[in-house]
Amino acid sequence: MRRFEAVVVGCGVMGSAVSRSLASRGVSVLTVERYGLNHGLGSSHGKTRIIRQAYAEDPRYVPLVKRALASWQDLQEQTGVPLVRLTGGLMIGDPEGPLVRGTLRSARKHDLEFREMSGRELGEEFPALRAGSEVSAVHERTAGVLFAERCIQALYERASQDGCEFRFNEPLYSWRRRAGAIEVSTSNGRYVTDKLVICAGPWTGRVMGDALPLKCERQVPLWFDSGGNAAFMPGKMPIFVAEEGRRLFYGIPDFGDGVKVAEHHAGPPVDPDFVDRRVTDRDLASVAGFMKRRLPALDRRPVASTTCIYTNTPDTHFVIGPCPGDQGVLVVSACSGHGFKFASVIGEIAADLLIDGGTRYDIGFLGPGRFARGG
Numbered sequence: 001m002r003r004f005e006a007v008v009v010g011c012g013v014m015g016s017a018v019s020r021s022l023a024s025r026g027v028s029v030l031t032v033e034r035y036g037l038n039h040g041l042g043s044s045h046g047k048t049r050i051i052r053q054a055y056a057e058d059p060r061y062v063p064l065v066k067r068a069l070a071s072w073q074d075l076q077e078q079t080g081v082p083l084v085r086l087t088g089g090l091m092i093g094d095p096e097g098p099l100v101r102g103t104l105r106s107a108r109k110h111d112l113e114f115r116e117m118s119g120r121e122l123g124e125e126f127p128a129l130r131a132g133s134e135v136s137a138v139h140e141r142t143a144g145v146l147f148a149e150r151c152i153q154a155l156y157e158r159a160s161q162d163g164c165e166f167r168f169n170e171p172l173y174s175w176r177r178r179a180g181a182i183e184v185s186t187s188n189g190r191y192v193t194d195k196l197v198i199c200a201g202p203w204t205g206r207v208m209g210d211a212l213p214l215k216c217e218r219q220v221p222l223w224f225d226s227g228g229n230a231a232f233m234p235g236k237m238p239i240f241v242a243e244e245g246r247r248l249f250y251g252i253p254d255f256g257d258g259v260k261v262a263e264h265h266a267g268p269p270v271d272p273d274f275v276d277r278r279v280t281d282r283d284l285a286s287v288a289g290f291m292k293r294r295l296p297a298l299d300r301r302p303v304a305s306t307t308c309i310y311t312n313t314p315d316t317h318f319v320i321g322p323c324p325g326d327q328g329v330l331v332v333s334a335c336s337g338h339g340f341k342f343a344s345v346i347g348e349i350a351a352d353l354l355i356d357g358g359t360r361y362d363i364g365f366l367g368p369g370r371f372a373r374g375g
């Protein structure tokens, strides 16, 4: 049976980032992935993801995302492939609502550069968007877009160069502790490892034997034709998140395939192996209503769409840390719909935890132990 110091399960953005960080630190790594690189059945596929630093969800994410952005930019420099484009970002909503207040809280706490804008100012400066006096916005210069599949390709290539062995179309079937090591069984055979890193995205619950309270949710991002209107291009239109009551919508300017618009956390619960991949008028309805109010110049007939899966925890924070009961098993997952941007730093953190037994980053609020019984 072949032995590796670490086996990584899954090669979405988390698995590829962890593989790259471990391999760059000289660890012998095997990464097994059930499908191909950048397949479309999990959570990481597609051209773009938002990166933003003034983090409304919790200021504890800010040091993580600062490091993540620097790390994506380093990777971009090393590979010469465009991975990041800072377009600026707008967080739009009720001035007293959680999005605007949370963004300001994080920006102030971490001395980030930002501008507060009224709805009227916003419409004047960014003609793609219409906003009235009922909303305000926070503009952050250092927000933008990650080119998702290129990021994963770059992580995969760096990890391969550093000796990581990737096995695609090789699902993990099971794993168990045995005589001080972990025995891993896949469709191709068995391996022995000291450390197992579970980066299985929507399938994490299954690989963990349902030890975590994770719920998968179907999501449908949509693309709309900008008609070449400069107002919707990256030089003029920032990425945005807009809060309307309890609903959140987000958008990404036209990088050549249309303006991306979606509602965040709007989908039904799903089993990741049985996701309805057909996109219907029902998926479009709330986004079209939002566009009528905030992006009125855009043709509301989508030119493209896809389905994707969020893996949610009850508190919407990630799960990163050793498995309660087995320090040799690390869970890196459950990004609750906002994890892509962090993958580069999360890879580094996973390597810290596996090699050094700790990390300088504050990840206490992300540990799987918080879901332990009574915890």
Ligand SMILES: Cc1cc2nc3c(=O)[nH]c(=O)nc-3n(C[C@H](O)[C@H](O)[C@H](O)COP(=O)(O)OP(=O)(O)OC[C@H]3O[C@@H](n4cnc5c(N)ncnc54)[C@H](O)[C@@H]3O)c2cc1C
Pocket (backbone or CB within 6 Å): 009, 010, 011, 012, 013, 014, 015, 032, 033, 034, 035, 041, 042, 043, 044, 045, 048, 049, 050, 051, 170, 171, 172, 173, 199, 200, 201, 202, 203, 204, 207, 219, 220, 221, 308, 309, 310, 332, 333, 334, 335, 336, 337, 338, 339, 340, 341, 342
């Ligand atoms: C529509 C959408 C929009 C999003 N927008 C943003 C955004 O703008 N900004 C942001 O930061 N985040 C965003 N996210 C969240 C982000 O994309 C995810 O958090 C991230 O991609 C999760 O990556 P992952 O590697 O954990 O999961 P995945 O990409 O799903 O990877 C898990 C991998 O594990 C493999 N696997 C599972 N089981 C096994 C097994 N038994 N054996 C072998 N392999 C296995 C799967 O095949 C899969 O490839 C968005 C997510 C979605 C769905």
